[in-house]
Amino acid sequence: MPRSQAESVRSLTDEQLLEEETNTEKELLNLRFQAATRQLTNTNGMRQTKRRLAQIKTVRREREIAGPQGTE
Secondary structure (H helix, E strand, C coil), X not given: CCHHHHHXXXXXXXXXXXXXXXXXXXXXXXXXXXXXCCCCCCCHHHHHHHHHHHHHHHHHHHHHHHCCCCCC
């Protein structure tokens, strides 16, 4: 994934990340249906969507592990 795309995911708020994750999962589901019905024209789209979903989940997990920042 290009650095600019990874940085764009990291710049999102927690709520935006959750929304983006939901939308990406729906997009992946639609791509799977298209592939199953042989309507998928861009086969690379599934790969890109899976990678984007993995990036989003990674950032969410990193933030979860880090916990609330600035609290002592």
